Amino acid sequence: MTGRTATERNSAMSRRQILDLVHRFADAELNGDAAxxxxLLTPDFTGIGPVGFVLDGRQWAARHDDLTNHAFEVLDPQVRLYGDAAVVTAVQRQRTTARGHDASGSFRLTLVAVRDGDRWAIANLQLSGPLRPPTAPPPSAPATGDPETISRDELRTAIAAGTAVTVDALPAPAYDRRHLPSALNLTAEDAPASAGDVLPDRAARIVVYSTDTSCTRGPDLAAELKRLGYRNVRLYADGIEDWVAAGLPIETGGGA
Known part of the structure; x- marks a missing residue:
């Protein structure tokens, strides 16, 4: 068996350097390390977020003035080399708070790196998503659409009477910090695998909520539950922020 050629050795070294670059990028994101x-970035860096906003390097670093990554990882990075450039595809998974709102999720990450002398730097980064598990509606599932909503007063009455199952659609850390009385916890991402355990009765009256009207996690979970065959799902669109602003009681901790 012959040894590797110089080209193969250089290619292997470049891949290691690029993977190290991706690892250092993930560390910077997790720690909010603007410096x-x-x-890590080229002077003409361009970053494109999951909803289409475009930022230069300074603006990308300044994002951390408004957001905190409580957990952040880049999964399964795949490197393709093209001379002094490389394309990396991966999945970015984060548990994030942005301007007081939950911005957690998994996103498809495409990163372009270029060689700058003896080092590699990121010239472009683009996110798409959030990713969702593929699910097909069962034959008996009702047609999907905007979920029917419920007001704060209606929900308060239902909770007091025990006539509704309330579900917090935020990730577990946010749920643990505070949630509506007796609320269960389930996210849209986990629903395909876990809804049957958390919500065994598909005919039950279920009320889903998240942060407020700007948060998509509540509507996403309501739609997911409808696709899974739950027949009586409503959305408290104003969310826990409205509940707290009204001075109503909340609970903390991981058990409902």
Whole structure:
């Protein structure tokens, strides 16, 4: 068996350097290390977020003034080399709070790196998503659409009477910090695998909520439950922020 050629050795070294670059990028995102981006990004860097906003390097670093990553990882990075450039595809998974709202999720990450002397730097980054598990509606599932909503007063009455199952659609850390009385916890991402355990009665009256009207997690979970065959799902669109602003009681901890 012959040894590797110089080209193969250089290619292997470049891949290791690029994977290290991706690892350092993930560390900078997790720690909000704005100074690290000066070493990680090219001067003409462009970053494109999951909803289409375009940021230069300074603006990308400044995002951390308004957001906190409680957990952040780049999964299964795949590197393709093209001379002094490389394309990396991966999945970015994060548990994030942005301007007081939950911005957690998994996103498809495409990253373009270029060689700058003896180092690699990120020239472009684009996110798409959030990713959702593929699910097909069962034959008996009702047609999907905008979920029927419920007001705060209606929900308060239903909770007091025990006539509705309330479900917090936020990730577990947010649920643990505070949730509506007796609320269960289930996210749209986990619903395909876990809804049957959390909500065994598909005919039950279910009320889903998240942060407020700007948060998509509540509507996403309501739609997911309808696709899974739950027949009586309503959305408290104003969410826990409205509940707290009204001075109504909340619970904390992981058990409902």
């Amino acid at each position: 690290a981006y000066e070493r």
